[in-house]
Amino acid sequence: xxxxxKHLTKHFQLGRKQTLHAVDDVNIGIxxxxxxxxxxxxxxxxxxxxxxxTGLLRKTNxxxxxxxxxxxxxxxxxxxxxxxxxxxxxxxxxxxxxxxxMTILDIIGEGLRIQGSDHNxxxxxxxxxxKVGMDPDHMSRYPHEFSGGQRQRIGIARAxxxxxxxxxxxxxxxxxxxxxxxxxxxxxxxxxxxxxxxLLFIAHDLSMVRYVSDYMAVMYLGSVIEYxxxxxxxxSPKHPYTRLLIESNPEPDPKLERSRDVIPIKGEITSxxxxxxxxxxxxxxxxxxxxxxxxxxxxxxIDSNHTVACHLYT
Amino acid sequence: xxxxxxxxKSVAIEQITRPxxxxxxxxxxRLKKNTRAIISLYIIVFIAFFTLFGPFLWQVDPxxxxxxxxxxxxxxxxQALLSAAYIQWxxxxxxxxxxxxxxxxxxxxxxxxxxxxNMATTQGVRLSWNPVVGAGGYNIYRNERYxxxxxxxxxxxxxxxxxxxxxxxxxxGLEPLTYYYSVVPTDGFDEYEVYSVLTVTPQLTITxxxxxxxxxxxxxxxxxxxxxxxxxxxGTDYLGRDMLARLMEGARVSLxxxxxxxxxxxxxxxxxxxxxxxxxxxxxxxxxxxxDFVVALPFLLFMILFKIAFGVGxxxxxxxxxxxxxxxxxxxxxxxxxxxxVLQIREQGYIEAARLLGGRDHYLIFRHIIPNTMGVILxxxxxxxxxxxxxxxxxxxxxxxxxxxxxxxxxMCNEGVKTMLSHPHELIFPAxxxxxxxxxxNLLGDGFTEALDSRLRSRE
Numbered sequence: 001x002x003x004x005x006k007h008l009t010k011h012f013q014l015g016r017k018q019t020l021h022a023v024d025d026v027n028i029g030i031x032x033x034x035x036x037x038x039x040x041x042x043x044x045x046x047x048x049x050x051x052x053x054t055g056l057l058r059k060t061n062x063x064x065x066x067x068x069x070x071x072x073x074x075x076x077x078x079x080x081x082x083x084x085x086x087x088x089x090x091x092x093x094x095x096x097x098x099x100x101x102m103t104i105l106d107i108i109g110e111g112l113r114i115q116g117s118d119h120n121x122x123x124x125x126x127x128x129x130x131k132v133g134m135d136p137d138h139m140s141r142y143p144h145e146f147s148g149g150q151r152q153r154i155g156i157a158r159a160x161x162x163x164x165x166x167x168x169x170x171x172x173x174x175x176x177x178x179x180x181x182x183x184x185x186x187x188x189x190x191x192x193x194x195x196x197x198x199l200l201f202i203a204h205d206l207s208m209v210r211y212v213s214d215y216m217a218v219m220y221l222g223s224v225i226e227y228x229x230x231x232x233x234x235x236s237p238k239h240p241y242t243r244l245l246i247e248s249n250p251e252p253d254p255k256l257e258r259s260r261d262v263i264p265i266k267g268e269i270t271s272x273x274x275x276x277x278x279x280x281x282x283x284x285x286x287x288x289x290x291x292x293x294x295x296x297x298x299x300x301x302i303d304s305n306h307t308v309a310c311h312l313y314t
Numbered sequence: 315x316x317x318x319x320x321x322x323k324s325v326a327i328e329q330i331t332r333p334x335x336x337x338x339x340x341x342x343x344r345l346k347k348n349t350r351a352i353i354s355l356y357i358i359v360f361i362a363f364f365t366l367f368g369p370f371l372w373q374v375d376p377x378x379x380x381x382x383x384x385x386x387x388x389x390x391x392x393q394a395l396l397s398a399a400y401i402q403w404x405x406x407x408x409x410x411x412x413x414x415x416x417x418x419x420x421x422x423x424x425x426x427x428x429x430x431x432n433m434a435t436t437q438g439v440r441l442s443w444n445p446v447v448g449a450g451g452y453n454i455y456r457n458e459r460y461x462x463x464x465x466x467x468x469x470x471x472x473x474x475x476x477x478x479x480x481x482x483x484x485x486x487g488l489e490p491l492t493y494y495y496s497v498v499p500t501d502g503f504d505e506y507e508v509y510s511v512l513t514v515t516p517q518l519t520i521t522x523x524x525x526x527x528x529x530x531x532x533x534x535x536x537x538x539x540x541x542x543x544x545x546x547x548x549g550t551d552y553l554g555r556d557m558l559a560r561l562m563e564g565a566r567v568s569l570x571x572x573x574x575x576x577x578x579x580x581x582x583x584x585x586x587x588x589x590x591x592x593x594x595x596x597x598x599x600x601x602x603x604x605x606d607f608v609v610a611l612p613f614l615l616f617m618i619l620f621k622i623a624f625g626v627g628x629x630x631x632x633x634x635x636x637x638x639x640x641x642x643x644x645x646x647x648x649x650x651x652x653x654x655x656v657l658q659i660r661e662q663g664y665i666e667a668a669r670l671l672g673g674r675d676h677y678l679i680f681r682h683i684i685p686n687t688m689g690v691i692l693x694x695x696x697x698x699x700x701x702x703x704x705x706x707x708x709x710x711x712x713x714x715x716x717x718x719x720x721x722x723x724x725x726m727c728n729e730g731v732k733t734m735l736s737h738p739h740e741l742i743f744p745a746x747x748x749x750x751x752x753x754x755x756n757l758l759g760d761g762f763t764e765a766l767d768s769r770l771r772s773r774e
Contacts, residue, residue, distance in 0.1 A: 054670055055670075056669065056670065078672075080669055080670060080671070081672030082672075087670070088670060089666070089667070089670055091663040091667065092663075093663055096664070097662070097664055098663075099662075099664040100337060101336075101337050103334075110668060110671055111671040114668075114671045115671070142334060142336060155667075159667075162671070
């Protein structure tokens with residue numbers, strides 16, 4: 001395991017008696033050179049989990065182990081400087097993630113400058129620009145001169161130039177249009193192979209996650225409810241929520257789509273504030289049982305490494 | 315035979331490029347297209363030149379009084395006659411005429427052959443007339459128009475108390491105007507209702523010594539020469555001080571307050587708001603409540619109390635207390651604005667990215683946060699300058715600003731408003747300068763707002 005979490009928890013205190021359970025008791029692990037896809041609807045805590053792994057957010061409880069060593073509880077600038085070579089992140093919004101006052105050279109070379117690298121920054125930035133499929137002559141330009149897809153490539157180059165071993169991709173494709181998404185995914189795949197990267201790929205597009213990742217974790221209201229190899233989770237989902245999530249993925253063929261009988265998920269996601277014990281999905285679950293409302297289900301292994309937290313399988 | 319062959323393709327031809335512009339270059343390009351802002355910029359440069367270099371070009375002491383030209387409207391320099399030093403007036407008393415009339419008369423005739431002795435100058439008008447039989451004295455009047463009757467003789471200048479004293483010298487505030495002098499005989503107490511009128515236009519004169527002291531003439535000048543008095547292109551004020559010199563000196567005061575007060579409070583506001591916004595949390599809450607408290611202080615009352623508490627001693631201008639009071643009261647607006655900006659920028663992805671790369675707080679602040687708030691800060695500063703100029707002018711106008719004799723545009727307006735109807739130039743010039751400067755800074759601020767607005771920047 002390159003990185004793993006133990007009972008990782010993040011609570012946000014909203015006033016005196018309200019606690020928002022953003023991430024609750026999450027235990028996941030990512031093998032070296034593997035990609036874990038993290039899916040879930042908006043507000044399920046995917047980004048919070050990703051940011052805790054990078055140290056941008058302070059955890060409330062639990063542990064994060066990186067190469068077997070626990071990461072510091074609160075990251076100082078020094079810790080970030082130390083772990084920068086290991087852990088990096090690609091951000092969701094290609095517009096807000098690049099400083100509009102800096103040239104591309106300064107943006108991509110920022111990590112090298114902060115790290116005090118001996119390399120020739122200009123040459124390295126030029127080579128990375130061509131690696132991500134951009135013209136190295138553009139390095140004196142400013143972010144506003146580029147399209148969203150190009151900006152996201154700049155974001156990749158910034159994260160990758162210091163050659164980290166683990167990269168969190170926080171919904172990197174949700175702001176891109178479909179044709180650019182494919183280019184981006186292919187670029188990520190190439191880099192992953194050539195650099196031997198380990199990725200946490202956060203997205204809400206299930207088929208894209210299946211395509212990219214080796215393993216898939218499904219989150220609902222801050223907790224992981226199903227975990228397993230991507231294809232297995234995608235083609236034989238066990239948890240009722242995962243099943244509904246995959247069924248609501250539209251079919252490209254209109255005839256098939258019309259003949260499919262989809263039961264949409266009822267209602268809104270439950271409020272993550274002051275969660276009581278019991279299955280978090282019990283309010284919306286089509287196959288709810290009486291014990292679901294009182295007893296919190298635990299992760300149970302079904303196959304070799306396919307686990308699910310549901311009373312249907314205990 | 316001509317062989318056609320395809321032209322060579324080159325990649326460079328097919329590339330469409332435009333020069334890559336930084337944020338500030340782009341903003342400057344768009345500001346240049348804004349005619350109003352550019353005209354305002356020229357006006358501001360002109361006013362800056364007027365303030366900084368004007369006093370070197372127009373070397374007139376703004377405190378020097380020119381009593382020959384008090385409340386002078388803008389005009390070409392006046393001509394004046396040089397005269398010798400003033401000679402004491404000797405009363406004219408004739409010996410062979412009774413000082414007291416022998417007996418009371420019902421009627422006397424008007425004084426005859428009312429005439430000037432010496433030339434009539436602004437130094438003095440000397441009159442003499444023939445004695446009137448039966449008069450025990452004479453009253454002398456002066457009017458600025460021809461008297462229409464006995465009750466319209468004008469200003470009573472004085473009296474002689476003997477029938478044989480038949481001369482009078484008038485030195486009362488003479489100007490080079492036409493005066494109508496009247497002489498009325500009296501019986502010693504009451505006037506006889508007869509009078510003679512003499513039309514006199516005194517010649518503007520100054521003595522040689524005074525002219526030399528004011529550097530108007532060379533040493534060789536003689537009495538009788540005609541010289542030009544000091545030139546006041548914009549006229550003089552009610553104390554005869556040169557308006558142009560005072561406007562330049564006043565601009566220094568007004569613009570000093572107008573530039574430095576905003577500079578100080580904006581700098582303080584940036585530090586305060588930036589600190590509160592960057593570190594956030596409870597500290598932010600406490601700091602911003604204090605800022606709210608300062609906003610709640612009544613501005614005018616506080617200014618007045620502060621000025622009284624500070625105490626302006628003799629010889630002081632009162633500029634520094636006003637500057638301090640302005641800075642103390644005006645910073646919260648900037649602090650709030652910067653705090654808001656910092657709170658917004660702090661959440662941007664590039665800050666998180668830089669933090670992940672190991673950037674320390676000061677790196678994040680100076681490299682990422684401050685450059686991204688500069689646009690807003692610049693706009694605030696350009697709008698704060700006219701506001702401060704206006705506040706200074708207002709305070710000086712109501713007498714709570716600079717202390718006389720220090721001129722500022724506001725205090726000049728205050729002085730000018732008293733003579734607004736008779737000498738409008740004393741009010742118009744400083745008021746015009748305030749208006750133009752404030753307008754120019756506001757239009758420039760509008761231009762900056764438009765030029766620096768990120769929403770108008772091309773994203774592609």
